[in-house]
Amino acid sequence: MFGLIVTALEQGLVFGIMALGVYITFKVLDFPDLTVDGSFPLGAAVASIIIFNGSNPFLALFLAMAAGLAAGCITGLLNTRGKITGLLSGILTMTALYSINLRIMGRANVTLLNSRTVFTCIEELGVPHSWAFLVLFIIAAFLIKVLLDCFLKTQIGFALRATGDNPEMARANGINTDTMKILGLALSNGLVALSGALVAQYQGFADIGMGIGTIVSGLASVIIGEMMLGERGIGIATFASLMGSFIYRLSIGIALRLGFAATDLKLLTTILVIIALSTPKIRNLLRSTSSTVSNGN
Amino acid sequence: MPKKAFVFILMVALLSTTFMACSTTTSSDKMIKIGISQLVEHPALDSAREGFIEALKEAGYEDGKNIKIDFQNAQNDMTNAQTIARKFVDEKVDMILAIATPAAQAAANVTKDIPILITAVTDPVSAGLAESLENPGGNVTGTTDMNPVAEQIKLIKELVPNAKTFGILYNSGEINSKVQVDIAKQAAEELGLNMVEATVTNSNEVSQATQSLVGRVDAIYVPTDNTIVSSIGAVIKVANDNKIPVIGSERGQVDAGAIATKGIDYKELGKQTGQIAVEIIKGKKPQDIPIEGAKVVTLIINQKAAESIGLTIPEEILNNADEVIK
Numbered sequence: 001m002f003g004l005i006v007t008a009l010e011q012g013l014v015f016g017i018m019a020l021g022v023y024i025t026f027k028v029l030d031f032p033d034l035t036v037d038g039s040f041p042l043g044a045a046v047a048s049i050i051i052f053n054g055s056n057p058f059l060a061l062f063l064a065m066a067a068g069l070a071a072g073c074i075t076g077l078l079n080t081r082g083k084i085t086g087l088l089s090g091i092l093t094m095t096a097l098y099s100i101n102l103r104i105m106g107r108a109n110v111t112l113l114n115s116r117t118v119f120t121c122i123e124e125l126g127v128p129h130s131w132a133f134l135v136l137f138i139i140a141a142f143l144i145k146v147l148l149d150c151f152l153k154t155q156i157g158f159a160l161r162a163t164g165d166n167p168e169m170a171r172a173n174g175i176n177t178d179t180m181k182i183l184g185l186a187l188s189n190g191l192v193a194l195s196g197a198l199v200a201q202y203q204g205f206a207d208i209g210m211g212i213g214t215i216v217s218g219l220a221s222v223i224i225g226e227m228m229l230g231e232r233g234i235g236i237a238t239f240a241s242l243m244g245s246f247i248y249r250l251s252i253g254i255a256l257r258l259g260f261a262a263t264d265l266k267l268l269t270t271i272l273v274i275i276a277l278s279t280p281k282i283r284n285l286l287r288s289t290s291s292t293v294s295n296g297n
Numbered sequence: 298m299p300k301k302a303f304v305f306i307l308m309v310a311l312l313s314t315t316f317m318a319c320s321t322t323t324s325s326d327k328m329i330k331i332g333i334s335q336l337v338e339h340p341a342l343d344s345a346r347e348g349f350i351e352a353l354k355e356a357g358y359e360d361g362k363n364i365k366i367d368f369q370n371a372q373n374d375m376t377n378a379q380t381i382a383r384k385f386v387d388e389k390v391d392m393i394l395a396i397a398t399p400a401a402q403a404a405a406n407v408t409k410d411i412p413i414l415i416t417a418v419t420d421p422v423s424a425g426l427a428e429s430l431e432n433p434g435g436n437v438t439g440t441t442d443m444n445p446v447a448e449q450i451k452l453i454k455e456l457v458p459n460a461k462t463f464g465i466l467y468n469s470g471e472i473n474s475k476v477q478v479d480i481a482k483q484a485a486e487e488l489g490l491n492m493v494e495a496t497v498t499n500s501n502e503v504s505q506a507t508q509s510l511v512g513r514v515d516a517i518y519v520p521t522d523n524t525i526v527s528s529i530g531a532v533i534k535v536a537n538d539n540k541i542p543v544i545g546s547e548r549g550q551v552d553a554g555a556i557a558t559k560g561i562d563y564k565e566l567g568k569q570t571g572q573i574a575v576e577i578i579k580g581k582k583p584q585d586i587p588i589e590g591a592k593v594v595t596l597i598i599n600q601k602a603a604e605s606i607g608l609t610i611p612e613e614i615l616n617n618a619d620e621v622i623k
Binding site for chain 2: 002108109210213
């Protein structure tokens with residue numbers, strides 16, 4: 001029971017960083033970005049190959065994030081300059097990244113089991129092995145959350161939010177919405193890649209297949225969080241994404257422990273996301289029909 | 298408020314399931330607990346698991362009597378493999394069987410104490426699981442499914458004596474396949490054969506990749522590649538339509554319609570792993586047990602498949618076969 005919650009907390013926090021990235025595109029920018037299925041393993045690939053070759057693991061995190069930023073920029077450029085729809089630009093970048101990730105790693109699977117990772121560094125500071133993950137993930141996830149909150153309250157942050165809320169109005173106020181889109185996508189994928197880099201070190205290897213389903217779990221986290229805490233200020237919304245990520249991982253952990261047929265997990269996840277996504281719309285529909293009925297009376 | 302109600306139901310469901318999860322894990326004290334973490338549903342991996350369980354049974358360890366087997370499948374999701382490994386460590390299982398490389402890496406990453414048996418891992422050393430095959434050096438031992446690739450390429454020459462060129466199908470994203478392709482290339486050179494590579498990135502592309510070989514090759518060779526094996530039917534169909542013989546790398550492929558293989562029987566490999574598990578149960582330490590390659594290599598011929606494309610199998614090869622499917 002205790003182990004179940006600790007595992008879910010660790011996974012919830014580290015994947016929560018990815019969920020914060022998805023929050024930026026999905027909620028702030030209102031852009032359906034599928035790049036994440038490619039930028040997540042991209043971060044893992046860049047970090048793992050650097051760490052495998054014995055370089056500084058923190059440098060690896062930094063470069064992984066930079067690679068993610070670049071990937072996001074490409075999706076942004078495809079969308080704004082190339083006039084390709086948002087969904088398709090993400091899919092294109094994601095597909096291209098599969099080849100790029102393979103090239104970066106040079107093979108399909110890079111092991112970090114015997115390498116010096118960020119967790120080795122944390123342990124050297126005197127943190128016991130079993131707590132190293134949790135300590136680092138709490139610090140990293142909340143640091144990023146706070147930085148993101150602050151950023152979204154700056155002038156550029158407001159411009160970014162305006163771009164998502166009402167692009168016409170934003171343009172009328174002199175905001176370059178194209179630049180804002182590229183910025184938001186870059187930032188988002190930077191976080192997703194950082195999360196991938198941390199996950200690779202956490203699980204002890206990077207694998208070309210580790211990005212499958214990233215977007216679904218990211219969306220599920222953001223949505224579950226929003227359902228539990230409601231749509232309120234930025235600070236609460238980002239916290240909700242982290243919390244949603246925890247609940248999501250906890251549910252999977254419980255399902256696995258219950259001996260749920262793993263075969264059904266993906267379907268269950270999707271159903272959860274569908275219910276969560278459609279509930280507000282159905283509720284609105286019900287409300288509007290009931291109000292017309294009462295008006296008719 | 299429907300939203301609050303939904304959240305409430307979700308929380309109740311979570312809590313009650315957690316309770317059930319707790320109560321189901323505390324009953325068996327004296328039983329030896331074995332956690333099986335399998336990466337994905339797949340005929341070869343399933344056979345390995347069955348063989349493992351069978352070997353334990355033959356040695357007198359039966360699930361539900363004196364051992365308790367907890368089988369988990371990660372559904373090809375690496376994070377699930379991690380969650381499963383953590384679950385086994387939390388529940389203090391006595392031994393973990395990890396099937397396929399990422400499952401083994403996930404397990405090795407979370408425990409340095411619990412013995413981990415691996416199978417269906419092609420290269421445990423480069424996967425970081427062991428220092429060397431002879432002296433694994435840690436808590437990991439078991440069997441590799443390193444395929445006798447060179448033997449199989451030789452089989453192409455024996456079955457299709459006129460062959461000059463053969464095609465090889467694999468997923469460029471699978472580490473185990475790359476290793477086999479390199480060996481195949483070397484074997485081909487030694488035998489004076491040309492090799493044409495056709496790569497896929499997912500199972501949807503298998504049929505098309507096979508199609509791309511038609512007219513260019515005299516035979517098709519399929520390594521133990523998870524993606525190709527999972528859609529072997531597509532390969533066989535295209536090959537049969539064009540009367541190209543397919544040489545497989547394990548018996549599952551021959552059952553599905555490949556002409557022949559000289560290869561690993563995953564069930565036997567699983568059994569071999571099970572026998573190592575028995576040694577560990579009896580007190581041997583994993584670091585003292587070398588990682589073994591398959592002891593049993595079997596020649597299996599599918600005569601029916603050969604006839605259907607008009608290929609005659611030489612009499613002496615038929616006589617040497619361990620099994621002929623008619």
